[in-house]
Amino acid sequence: MLAQLGEEAKLLAGGQSLIPLMKLRFASPKHLVDLNYVPGASYIKEEGDMLLLGALTRHAGIEHSPLAATIPILHDCAAGIADVQVRNRGTIGGSLAEADPSGDWAAALLAHTTEVRCVGTKGARSVPLSEFIKDAYTTALQPDEIVREVAVKIPPPGSGSAYLAFKRSAPVYPTASAAVQLGLETGVCKEAAIVLGCVGLTPVRVRAAEDALRGNPVDAKAIGTVMQAVRAAADPQSDMRGSVEYKRTLVAALVRRAIEVALHRARGEPVEVSHIYA
């Protein structure tokens, strides 16, 4: 159908970004293809060492799923996106396909090994999330392709992850966000992934911060180095949500808190966190 209608067509999933954009005339698609008629596109299931989420799975469905909560970052993210009403409509596939620099899912899921499984007229393919997000509002999707499923690798025991975002009020996009995933072995950090959201055109993976943790105990010294690396890697824009300096400080603080939560979780101590707002 997309191939038939050409570039004047847009896909409608949850509509919580596209409909507001259409009202502002930032988008005026000639045709809307409503994906909500596609049967069986909303599910959460385990397959081998992957957790599979259908593209049309609503944020609220993930928020309330005990299975999704086995990867805590999924619950952290889903439970805090916008507000109840938006979470009841918005979908994980739509969020990734939109690739809004301030969106939550891409930053959160990049801390894990995540694949975006797409399908189009030329068949199906699986794209690592790091290659799927190309630029602001730009993905690897071809014009005749759609997101079918999101596959997240279930981390091994001894791992802990957390996603934290700060926003000025519930319905707005975050000012900054941080996703952390740590793998610990007898107190030493073996694996680390640190991703920043809203402080660049795409989520920012901070390799220098990860290197500072890997092979070391996660102590005050290591966290200090991490925060310096985070401040240096963040590339925020000054806007109504805050200045460049403010956002650098904010995102570093979010990373520090996310590391603390991830450490607790890696030790098997449950901690409930989500977006922070007034």
Place this chain on the structure above:
Amino acid sequence: MPEIFEKVGLQLKVNGSQYSVSVEPRTLLVELLRETLDLTGTHVGCDTSYCGACTVLMNEAAVKSCTVFAVQADGAEILTVEGLEKDGRLHPIQKAFGDAYGLQCGYCTPGVMLSAYQLLARTQAPTEREMRKAIAGNTCRCTGYQNVLKAIELAGRNWRGE
């Protein structure tokens, strides 16, 4: 010249009554409710998906009816503020908002009550955190929310029959 679009037929249930209507594809659910069905209790506050004044229940889930196309409600069951009252008796939520002074100007109230409905349909003894989370998508510029929270708590008790 505004473009004229061919109308699309759809069927939906609103407050228990079945309707068969035809609308332009671009019509929003809130426009269908207010302009076609004359159910003007659902308000439009911001029309940008922020304020939640237009909140209704669609298949038991709270949605911002300014951010759903009417055609997407084909086959759906909608509950608006007009559907809360039964046989001339106020719903426990409506009664509680009056008794606890959970409103001042009342503009946001229909949306707040429908968000509270989704919460209380699941649990009639919500924690304060659950109440705050449930109405985080509803903006009130009068009350400061304190009496709204008291009203939801009272509504839960009313609903439980206490």
